[in-house]
Amino acid sequence: MRTAILIIALILLFFYHAEAYAMHIMEGFLPLFWCLFWYAAYIPFLLLGLSHIRKKIMSDASGKVVLGFAGAFAFVLSALKLPSVTGSCSHPTGVGLGAILFGPLPMAVIGGIVLLFQALLLAHGGLSTLGANSFSMAVAGHFISYWVYRAARRAGVSRNVSVFLGAALGDLATYAVTSLQLALAFPDKIGGFFLSFLKFAGIFAVTQVPLAIAEGIITVIVLDLLEQRAKGAVETLIEEEGLR
Amino acid sequence: MFLDRYAYTNRLKDVSPLIKMAFAFLMMAWGFAGGVWIHALIFFIMAIATVFIAGIDLKVYLGLVSGALFFLLPGVFVVFLSCDSLMRAALLFSRSLAMVSCFYFLCLTTPALEVVVALKGLGVPRLFVELSFLTYRQIFTLADYAGMIYNAQTARLGYVSFASSLRSTGFLVAGLFAKAMEGSNKLQMALDARGYDGGELKVLDIRPTDNKKENDNSHFGNNSVGDLFTNKMG
Numbered sequence: 156m157r158t159a160i161l162i163i164a165l166i167l168l169f170f171y172h173a174e175a176y177a178m179h180i181m182e183g184f185l186p187l188f189w190c191l192f193w194y195a196a197y198i199p200f201l202l203l204g205l206s207h208i209r210k211k212i213m214s215d216a217s218g219k220v221v222l223g224f225a226g227a228f229a230f231v232l233s234a235l236k237l238p239s240v241t242g243s244c245s246h247p248t249g250v251g252l253g254a255i256l257f258g259p260l261p262m263a264v265i266g267g268i269v270l271l272f273q274a275l276l277l278a279h280g281g282l283s284t285l286g287a288n289s290f291s292m293a294v295a296g297h298f299i300s301y302w303v304y305r306a307a308r309r310a311g312v313s314r315n316v317s318v319f320l321g322a323a324l325g326d327l328a329t330y331a332v333t334s335l336q337l338a339l340a341f342p343d344k345i346g347g348f349f350l351s352f353l354k355f356a357g358i359f360a361v362t363q364v365p366l367a368i369a370e371g372i373i374t375v376i377v378l379d380l381l382e383q384r385a386k387g388a389v390e391t392l393i394e395e396e397g398l399r
Numbered sequence: 400m401f402l403d404r405y406a407y408t409n410r411l412k413d414v415s416p417l418i419k420m421a422f423a424f425l426m427m428a429w430g431f432a433g434g435v436w437i438h439a440l441i442f443f444i445m446a447i448a449t450v451f452i453a454g455i456d457l458k459v460y461l462g463l464v465s466g467a468l469f470f471l472l473p474g475v476f477v478v479f480l481s482c483d484s485l486m487r488a489a490l491l492f493s494r495s496l497a498m499v500s501c502f503y504f505l506c507l508t509t510p511a512l513e514v515v516v517a518l519k520g521l522g523v524p525r526l527f528v529e530l531s532f533l534t535y536r537q538i539f540t541l542a543d544y545a546g547m548i549y550n551a552q553t554a555r556l557g558y559v560s561f562a563s564s565l566r567s568t569g570f571l572v573a574g575l576f577a578k579a580m581e582g583s584n585k586l587q588m589a590l591d592a593r594g595y596d597g598g599e600l601k602v603l604d605i606r607p608t609d610n611k612k613e614n615d616n617s618h619f620g621n622n623s624v625g626d627l628f629t630n631k632m633g
Contacts, residue, residue, distance in 0.1 A: 181470055183498025184491070187431040205526050217587045219526075219597070223533025224541075224583035228576060230534065231541045235568065252572070268531045272538065274502075275511035276401045278463060281502055283427060343481040351481045358477065369565060376569025381576060 179270070179288040180333060182281025189340045194286030197267070200294045204264035211261070222257075226265045229253055230272055247366075248329055250296035251322025251374045255304055259297040266293025291332035300325025315375050323371030330359045330367075401539075406510040409453040416513040417520070422448075423505040430497040438493035445500035453508045460503070467499045511535060529600055537582060544578050545571060 185193075211218045232249040253262045267289045273279040280288045304321030308314070338352035406412070411419065423445075430441050449455050471492065479488035505514070512535050519528045548571045552558065557567035 181467065181474075181495065181499065182502040183427075183430065183495035184471075184474065201527070202524075205524055208530075209526060215597070217583070217597075219529065219600070220533065220587045220590065221580075221583050222530055224537050224579040224586075226530060226534030227537030227541045228579040230538050231545050231575060232572060234542065235545065235571070247568075264527065264530065265534075268527070268534050271515075271531065272511055272535065275506055275514055276403055276538070278402060278466075278503060278506050281498070282505070283431075283498060283502075341478045341481060344483045354477065354481055372565050373568050373572065376566065377572045377576070380569060380573035 179273070179280030179292070180284045180336060182274075182283060184281075185284050185287055185336070185340050187283075189336065190283045190286060192286075193284075193290050193336065197286045197289045197294060200260075200263045201267055201289075204260045204262075207260040208264060222261060222265060225253070225257055225261075226268050229262075229265055230269045233269060233273065234277065247370045247373065248292060248296060248326050250292065250325040250329060251300045251304075251318065251370065252377060254297040254300035254325060255318065255321060255374075255378065259301040262297040263293050266297060269293075287336050288333075291336060292329050295332040296325045296329035299328035315379070318375050318378055319371040322374035323367040326367035326370050327363065330363045331356060334359055402506045403510050405455055405459065405507045409455055409508050411453040411508045412510075414508075416509045416517045419505060419509045420514065420517060423501045426501045427498055430494055430501065433497075435490060435493045438490075438497035441497040442493075442500045445497075445504045449500070449504045449507055453504075455507050460507075463503055464496075464499070467496070471495050471499075525599070532600070532602070537579070540582065541575060541579060545575050548574055 208218065208222065229249050232252070233246050235247060250262075250266075253265065257265070267285075270280055270285060270288050270292065274282055274285060300321045303324045304317050307317035307320050312320070334352055334355035337355045338348050341351060342348040343351040343354070426441050426445060430438060433441070446460070450457050450460050475488050475492045475495075478491055479485065482488065512532070515528055515531045515535065518531075519525065552567045552571065556563070557570075558564045
C-alpha cells in the first residue's frame with residue numbers, strides 16, 4: 156500500500172513537471188488507426204473553417220491579414236508561461252480568448268496552424284498526432300468555449316462571468332478530449348474504456364483544474380483591458396461576436 | 400527557443416524539403432508497422448542522420464530527446480498500469496521514441512516554412528498554406544515583443560506574487576493583442592498601397608540560400624510581398 160502511494164506520488168510529480176509536454180499528445184504515442192481516425196475527424200472542421208474564412212474574406216479584403224496575425228498571436232500566447240497556484244507553470248491554451256474574439260470556425264483553422272508550428276518550431280506535440288491534437292484543442296476547445304460563453308450570455312449571466320466560464324471550460328474540454336483520445340487508444344484491461352478515461356482525466360485534472368481557473372481569470376482581465384485600451388482595433392471583432 | 404535556427408544552419412539545409420519529408424515520413428510509416436527491434440533501428444538511423452549527417456549539436460539533440468523521455472516515461476507507466484502488459488508498454492515506448500527521432504530529424508533539418516510550402520504541392524488547400532505563411536512571418540516579431548514586455552514586467556516585479564502574475568499576464572496578452580492588430584493594420588496598408596485586392600498573396604518561393612541574390616535585385620524595384628513581410632515591422 157505504501158509503495159503504491161509512493162508510486163502514485165512519483166507519477167503525479169512527473170506529470171506536475173511535464174505539464175508543458177502534457178498539453179498535446181506527443182509524436183508516436185497513438186497507434187496508426189487512431190492517428191488516422193482523428194485526422195479524419197478534424198478535416199471536416201478544417202474545410203468548414205476554410206470555407207467560412209473564404210466567405211468572410213470575400214466581404215473584407217483585410218480578413219486574411221488579420222487572421223494571419225491572429226494565428227501568430229495564438230502561437231505566442233501558447234508559448235507563454237501561465238502562472239499557477241501550485242507554483243509550477245504551464246502554457247495557456249488561449250482557446251477562450253480566440254473563440255470569443257474570432258468565433259470557433261476560423262479558430263478551428265488557426266488552431267490547426269498554431270499546432271503545426273508548435274510541432275515544427277518547438278517540437279511540441281507531433282505530426283502523426285497532429286490530427287488528434289487539432290481535434291482536442293482547435294475544435295473541441297474552441298467550440299465548447301464559444302457555446303458555453305454564448306449560453307451563459309443568453310442566460311443573462313454577466314459578461315465577466317461568462318468569459319471566465321467560457322475560457323475555463325474550454326480549457327478543461329481540451330484536456331477532457333485529450334484524456335478521451337488516450338483512453339480510446341489505451342482502454343483498461345479490466346475496466347475498459349471508461350476506467351481508463353477516468354485514470355487519464357484524473358491525472359490531468361490535478362494540474363489542469365487550477366490552470367483552467369488561472370486561464371479563465373486572465374481571459375477576463377485581457378478582454379477587460381482590450382475594451383479599455385484597444386477599443387478601435389477590436390471593436391468590430393467584438394461586435395461581430397456579440398460581446399456587448 | 401525556436402528549432403528553425405538549426406533548420407537553417409544544418410548541413411542538410413540545401414537538400415529539397417520534399418526528400419527530407421519523404422524520408423522522415425517513410426521511416427515513421429515503417430515505425431508504425433515494426434516491432435521493438437525495428438524501432439531501435441529507426442531511432443539509431445535517425446539519430447545518426449540528425450547528429451552526424453546533418454551536424455546538429457549532440458547536446459541539443461540529447462536535450463530534446465531527454466525532454467521527450469520526460470513525458471514519455473510517466474505516460475508509458477500509466478498505460479502499463481491500465482493495460483497490465485509489459486510487452487505492450489515496451490512497444491509503445493520504443494515506437495514513440497522511434498517516431499520522435501523521425502520527427503526531430505524533420506524539425507531540425509527542415510525550416511518550418513519550407514514544410515508549409517511543400518504542403519501546397521501535396522494537396523493542402525491554398526488558403527491554409529497562405530494563412531500559415533502569414534502566421535509564420537508574424538510569430539517572430541510578436542514573440543520578440545512578448546519577450547520585451549515580459550522582461551520589463553519582471554524588472555518591475557510584475558511576477559513577484561501569484562495575483563500580480565495573473566495581472567501582468569493579462570496586461571501582456573492585451574498589449575500583445577493590440578500590437579498584433581496594429582501590425583496587421585500596417586501590413587494591410589502596405590498591401591493596399593501596392594494594389595492588393597484580397598485575393599491570393601503572390602510571393603516568391605525563394606530558398607534561403609538564394610536570399611542574397613534576391614535582395615540585391617530588390618533594390619531595382621522588385622518589390623515582392625515577401626520583402627514586405629520581412630521589412631515591415633523592423
